[in-house]
Amino acid sequence: MNKLVRLGRSNPASKVLRLHGTIARDIGIAIMSGNYQPGDLLTGEIASSERLEVSRTAYREAVRILAAKGLVESKPKVGTKVSAREKWHMLDPDVLAWAFENEPDLELLNRLFELRDIVESAAASLAALRRTDTHLKTMRQALERMARFTLATEAGRQADQDFHTTLLQATDNPYIMSLTSGVNAAVNTTTMFKQRHRPLPRDPVPDHMRVFETIADKDPVNAQKVMSELIQLALQDTPVRNRSKKPRAWRKAN
Amino acid sequence: MNKLVRLGRSNPASKVLRLHGTIARDIGIAIMSGNYQPGDLLTGEIASSERLEVSRTAYREAVRILAAKGLVESKPKVGTKVSAREKWHMLDPDVLAWAFENEPDLELLNRLFELRDIVESAAASLAALRRTDTHLKTMRQALERMARFTLATEAGRQADQDFHTTLLQATDNPYIMSLTSGVNAAVNTTTMFKQRHRPLPRDPVPDHMRVFETIADKDPVNAQKVMSELIQLALQDTPVRNRSKKPRAWRKAN
DNA sequence: ATAATTTATTTGTCTGAGTAATAAACGACA
DNA sequence: TGTCGTTTATTACTCAGACAAATAAATTAT
Numbered sequence: 134m135n136k137l138v139r140l141g142r143s144n145p146a147s148k149v150l151r152l153h154g155t156i157a158r159d160i161g162i163a164i165m166s167g168n169y170q171p172g173d174l175l176t177g178e179i180a181s182s183e184r185l186e187v188s189r190t191a192y193r194e195a196v197r198i199l200a201a202k203g204l205v206e207s208k209p210k211v212g213t214k215v216s217a218r219e220k221w222h223m224l225d226p227d228v229l230a231w232a233f234e235n236e237p238d239l240e241l242l243n244r245l246f247e248l249r250d251i252v253e254s255a256a257a258s259l260a261a262l263r264r265t266d267t268h269l270k271t272m273r274q275a276l277e278r279m280a281r282f283t284l285a286t287e288a289g290r291q292a293d294q295d296f297h298t299t300l301l302q303a304t305d306n307p308y309i310m311s312l313t314s315g316v317n318a319a320v321n322t323t324t325m326f327k328q329r330h331r332p333l334p335r336d337p338v339p340d341h342m343r344v345f346e347t348i349a350d351k352d353p354v355n356a357q358k359v360m361s362e363l364i365q366l367a368l369q370d371t372p373v374r375n376r377s378k379k380p381r382a383w384r385k386a387n
Numbered sequence: 388m389n390k391l392v393r394l395g396r397s398n399p400a401s402k403v404l405r406l407h408g409t410i411a412r413d414i415g416i417a418i419m420s421g422n423y424q425p426g427d428l429l430t431g432e433i434a435s436s437e438r439l440e441v442s443r444t445a446y447r448e449a450v451r452i453l454a455a456k457g458l459v460e461s462k463p464k465v466g467t468k469v470s471a472r473e474k475w476h477m478l479d480p481d482v483l484a485w486a487f488e489n490e491p492d493l494e495l496l497n498r499l500f501e502l503r504d505i506v507e508s509a510a511a512s513l514a515a516l517r518r519t520d521t522h523l524k525t526m527r528q529a530l531e532r533m534a535r536f537t538l539a540t541e542a543g544r545q546a547d548q549d550f551h552t553t554l555l556q557a558t559d560n561p562y563i564m565s566l567t568s569g570v571n572a573a574v575n576t577t578t579m580f581k582q583r584h585r586p587l588p589r590d591p592v593p594d595h596m597r598v599f600e601t602i603a604d605k606d607p608v609n610a611q612k613v614m615s616e617l618i619q620l621a622l623q624d625t626p627v628r629n630r631s632k633k634p635r636a637w638r639k640a641n
Numbered sequence: 642a643t644a645a646t647t648t649a650t651t652t653g654t655c656t657g658a659g660t661a662a663t664a665a666a667c668g669a670c671a
Numbered sequence: 672t673g674t675c676g677t678t679t680a681t682t683a684c685t686c687a688g689a690c691a692a693a694t695a696a697a698t699t700a701t
């Protein structure tokens with residue numbers, strides 16, 4: 134990592150990055166990909182900013198962003214070093230996106246879907262208990278749009294998102310909402326998960342319909358069950374191009 | 388919020404805050420407490436830094452930290468405004484700590500423990516399946532220290548943390564580890580959850596022992612069950628001084 | 642040998658200037 | 672009258688250079 138490539142977009146919110154955001158993203162990806170190891174010392178502010186041909190201000194703001202996400206720690210006289218893995222905010226949307234930016238790690242992907250299964254199936258269960266008729270109406274409409282267009286169209290994908298967003302809102306739990314929507318946002322913007330250049334492997338509408346019905350029936354047990362199945366199907370349908378050469382990298386720290 | 392009070396520590400990592408960290412914390416608390424509402428425009432950089440009597444540099448770095456946690460968004464010509472609640476990183480350790488810094492919101496606390504219940508009981512289940520003998524040994528030792536000292540002593544609390552940390556490591560899932568340890572870190576450093584000035588309401592050792600036994604037995608079903616009970620007890624034992632005047636604040640956004 | 646002191650290095654903070662993005666106002670044109 | 676391109680004003684963004692503060696390591700005093 135030497136010269137700075139500024140063009141990069143591809144952050145969860147998909148809005149253009151400023152200079153500090155670009156630098157943070159570059160270093161963040163370098164850390165998540167193992168290019169920098171925990172404990173490694175970043176070169177000093179002056180040297181780094183000169184190498185990247187940016188001002189110290191911009192570089193420092195990038196470091197603050199990384200520190201806010203638990204990836205680095207700065208101390209006078211010592212410098213800025215990559216934090217231990219336990220301190221990384223693995224579920225921060227940016228960190229999540231950066232982790233899957235380069236080489237898709239199948240093990241890591243499985244762990245992520247393991248958590249998704251746990252949380253989102255529980256969310257479906259809660260939604261079944263707490264949903265209002267308004268939630269139900271919105272979900273039905275989203276489902277109809279999802280069927281009319283398909284996931285091949287932008288409108289269809291938007292309907293899919295609306296379905297899941299409404300389901301989350303029905304849980305009435307801001308922590309579950311934040312966690313899940315953050316993971317989904319990162320997943321949706323990562324090229325690894327995009328299936329544009331091949332036929333969709335399965336019609337997702339029937340599976341979503343089953344989730345909808347259990348929530349309509351206020352049946353938390355089956356809502357959890359069918360949502361879990363939906364997650365598993367999503368995992369199966371996720372294309373993984375190549376396995377990582379260093380599986381289970383997150384275990385190293387111990 | 389006008390003058391800057393710099394003395395504050397009390398962040399998850401309990402290390403002294405620099406100026407930018409202090410500013411970020413102050414504004415972060417103001418946002419989480421509802422002092423600033425989503426959509427509100429922060430005063431410009433020049434005005435803000437003058438009011439706080441700090442340099443624009445320090446103020447800007449604080450804003451970058453807040454933006455990295457999804458609390459604010461900056462745009463030229465518009466300014467920096469508080470983001471919509473859906474964009475907040477509710478599970479970021481700092482955000483979590485800031486949210487409970489001021490007035491304990493019982494509803495919000497229940498939602499947090501709802502998620503803890505879901506994730507940590509599932510974690511216990513996974514730990515029961517994946518724990519090694521080394522994990523088991525470490526947990527047993529922590530349990531013994533926990534019994535010898537009590538939670539009234541620092542050594543006892545450390546043993547408690549070690550127990551839970553090892554359990555998490557046994558899940559072998561970095562996302563679950565990150566999520567849970569982040570929540571626990573925030574919870575542990577928040578005064579609201581500290582029970583120093585009163586007798587401990589219950590001997591926690593037997594409950595922890597039951598968790599340990601199910602994991603030792605590689606019994607995921609009962610591990611989940613007894614861990615869930617442990618979480619519920621922790622919630623019951625959490626002192627809530629005063630209910631919030633504005634319950635369910637996170638629903639406003641919809 | 643230990644503790645207090647000095648020193649060197651690195652991040653942290655400040656100031657002031659100029660740039661770039663962008664929303665809103667304006668004006669040309671249909 | 673309404674739409675589209677242009678200008679303008681505002682705000683965050685980036686830069687440069689200096690000085691301050693924290694801290695680990697080296698040094699000195701006891």
